[in-house]
Amino acid sequence: MRTLITGGTGQLGRALARLAPAGIQVIALGSHACDVTDPAAVRAAVETHRPDLIVHCAAMTDVDGCERDPRRAWQVNALGTQHVAAAAVEAGARLVYISTNYVFDGEAEEPYHEFARPNPISIYGQTKLAGEEIVRALFPRHYIVRTAMLYDETGRNFVNTMLRLACERPVLRVVADQFGNPTYAADLAEAIWRLVRYPAYGTYHLVNDGQASWFDWACETLRLAGLSTPVEPIPASAYTRLARPPRNGVLASLAAPALGITLRPWQDALKRNLDRRARLPEPPGTA
Ligand SMILES: NC(=O)C1=CN([C@@H]2O[C@H](COP(=O)(O)OP(=O)(O)OC[C@H]3O[C@@H](n4cnc5c(N)ncnc54)[C@H](OP(=O)(O)O)[C@@H]3O)[C@@H](O)[C@H]2O)C=CC1
Ligand SMILES: Cc1cn([C@H]2C[C@H](O)[C@@H](COP(=O)(O)OP(=O)(O)O[C@H]3O[C@@H](C)C(=O)[C@@H](O)[C@H]3O)O2)c(=O)[nH]c1=O
Numbered sequence: 001m002r003t004l005i006t007g008g009t010g011q012l013g014r015a016l017a018r019l020a021p022a023g024i025q026v027i028a029l030g031s032h033a034c035d036v037t038d039p040a041a042v043r044a045a046v047e048t049h050r051p052d053l054i055v056h057c058a059a060m061t062d063v064d065g066c067e068r069d070p071r072r073a074w075q076v077n078a079l080g081t082q083h084v085a086a087a088a089v090e091a092g093a094r095l096v097y098i099s100t101n102y103v104f105d106g107e108a109e110e111p112y113h114e115f116a117r118p119n120p121i122s123i124y125g126q127t128k129l130a131g132e133e134i135v136r137a138l139f140p141r142h143y144i145v146r147t148a149m150l151y152d153e154t155g156r157n158f159v160n161t162m163l164r165l166a167c168e169r170p171v172l173r174v175v176a177d178q179f180g181n182p183t184y185a186a187d188l189a190e191a192i193w194r195l196v197r198y199p200a201y202g203t204y205h206l207v208n209d210g211q212a213s214w215f216d217w218a219c220e221t222l223r224l225a226g227l228s229t230p231v232e233p234i235p236a237s238a239y240t241r242l243a244r245p246p247r248n249g250v251l252a253s254l255a256a257p258a259l260g261i262t263l264r265p266w267q268d269a270l271k272r273n274l275d276r277r278a279r280l281p282e283p284p285g286t287a
Contacts, residue, residue, distance in 0.1 A: 007057030015189035036080030077127035101148035106246025176215035176233035181207035184269035
């Protein structure tokens with residue numbers, strides 16, 4: 001099986017390439033090699049590599065940036081997905097589209113399962129939901145995978161921000177009344193590779209088990225990293241940012257366990273992530 005990954009230079013794209021099962025050839029392309037806003041570039045990439053499967057990870061993931069530049073967000077997240085889905089149709093390739101918990105408004109009291117009604121409250125969430133709708137309309141052989149609070153050893157993510165700020169600030173003030181599922185990119189990548197073994201097309205919530213506020217997540221990160229910087233809980237109203245994340249951004253899954261796909265608790269995954277980065281070589285110039 002030949003798999004083309006858009007957003008191949010991002011956290012999830014890299015994890016998918018690193019963890020591809022034996023026998024699967026992976027072509028992972030970043031925005032320079034395949035800009036999804038350019039339909040000719042997408043078509044050329046698909047014609048050149050002739051994939052059986054496309055995993056569409058590329059997105060504008062700067063959530064506040066999407067509020068600042070909505071036009072760009074619609075171009076990358078919605079129109080870009082339209083180009084990728086059209087190319088998948090033409091090539092007869094199956095398609096995995098990666099979506100987000102930010103498609104929900106967070107007003108529910110319970111975690112959101114796959115059949116809950118989306119109602120995004122940010123430009124990022126709106127543009128990602130539009131991507132989902134395009135995929136559903138254009139192509140039946142799709143998997144829509146919603147995930148949340150993604151992190152990897154490298155890249156722009158909350159864990160790396162907290163580890164950096166813990167060394168720079170005397171105290172961290174972190175939002176304690178917004179919730180989600182911190183999800184390790186490596187665990188998500190393995191779950192996606194398991195999912196595509198089945199022709200069970202549809203929508204899946206794939207997140208590490210359990211839920212956490214940003215505050216819970218920061219405390220556990222610092223505890224596991226052995227950092228003693230105090231962490232103070234604050235309400236979201238005391239943290240200024242352009243986008244409003246859902247209060248309850250917690251995902252639950254009905255569909256994935258039915259295929260035997262479950263992910264470990266988020267605390268275990270975070271521990272694994274921090275252990276793994278301790279074993280990675282220091283990047284040059286950090287000594
Ligand atoms: N990060 C998170 O917390 C979550 C992410 N998601 C979704 O998961 C997916 C993967 O996210 P993640 O790995 O964290 O993303 P990253 O921010 O780590 O990487 C984004 C990727 O998208 C690529 N990209 C951006 N613009 C374009 C473009 N115009 N054309 C082609 N590629 C482009 C980037 O390429 P380059 O570097 O070359 O510019 C990069 O490879 C996304 O669809 C995101 O919406 C869902 C829930 C949570
Ligand atoms: C730096 C900092 C952050 N925070 C909290 C509040 C703030 O809303 C949140 C911001 O972290 P992030 O920038 O990682 O948040 P954000 O970019 O909103 O993260 C989202 O990214 C997109 C792509 C998704 O799909 C979502 O699932 C989610 O992971 O962290 C604090 O409370 N104190 C701090 O000092």
